[in-house]
Amino acid sequence: MASQNIYILGIESSCDDTAAAVIHNGKILSNVVAGQDIHRQYGGVVPELASRAHQQNIVPVVHQALQKANIDKSQLRAIAFTRGPGLMGSLLVGTSFAKSLAYGLNIPLIDVNHMQAHILAHFIDEDGFDKPEFPFLGMTISGGHTQIVKVSSYFDMEVIGETLDDAVGEAYDKSGKILGLSYPAGHEIDRLAQLGNPKAFHFTKPKVDGLNFSFSGLKTAILYFIQRESKANPNFIKKHLNDVCASIQYTIIGILMDKLKLASSQTGIKHIAIGGGVSANSGIRRALKDAEQKFGWKTYIPKLEFTTDNAAMIAIVGYLKYLEDDFAEQNVMASARLKI
Ligand code: KG4
Ligand code: ZN
16 A cells, blocks of 8 residues: 555644645655744734634645645645644634545545644654554643543554643743743743753642643742742842743653653553654653653654644644545534544
8 A cells, every 4th residue: 555656635724833744655745834923922822813824824835735745736645634623713724625625626535633643743754763662652742732642553542641721831831921931932941941950949740630730720830939039029030030940841841751650650651752842842852861761661752843733743644544544524524622
């Protein structure tokens, strides 16, 4: 099967990135993402503005993806699109576009679960990146998600832990807002954290049973801490920014690693694959490397462009489903709360 020329177009529009990618068998030929700067001034994604921007971007983004892949749309075998979860107005743009294109080209339509795609991005053929062995634990950490998933095969996945409130990326972004950093703040907090002392300030980790997460209490604790300290010393943030960032990062990475360790000991699985924008974080990368030494884990982090929201991950799921003849009907509907 893999020797055939299977070209699939993937389309992603679940949040604030309009993305399209072409995959040829398991290899990505193009991966185009149009981000939306408009949300920066609001300090978070504004759903109504996101769907309008998708509407504007989708045709040029798909056009570019085909052009960069150097193929004509007539060569496509199927159209894969993100069905959910995500913002309904955003999902509708990609879903409707994918349906129309598949209908026009008279080729199959493949619906993709965005959370499965973050995990299956590890199966893109990419030099220098190993594919995880089944079973493994997938941890998806981004501005919209925080989940630990037991992955027994491509499509046999079970969510064994998830956040009860904010996502881990939101914890970074909201902390950044409190500190006066621009949105999204994860990258900047990570950069400053590397210049500071992680034990300078202590933030209590939330007590959540089992493998679930909670980050909203941490955000409130940081807010009260900064308000208290700034009252006593109006220059507190300026003076201690690196230490505050390092301490926040230390706490957040501690929370993620505690849950991963628990998940590993409960399931006996030592293969750990992470994904989502927060997997760019230097702290989590270091902690995973250490865990390879300490606990004998094998850890996997995909190429950054396949781990933030992108359509290459939608295209690889499209390819895997294509091989199983797993297609969607033309009346398939976007689903904002689609589960794994
Ligand atoms: O996957 P992504 O691009 O989009 C979604 O949220 O789905 O992830 C973006 C999130 C933001 O919350 C951003 O602050 C965070 O990832 N982020 C980071 C880092 N780079 C991006 N968080 C911590 N450390 C980083 N280096
Ligand atoms: Zn995502």
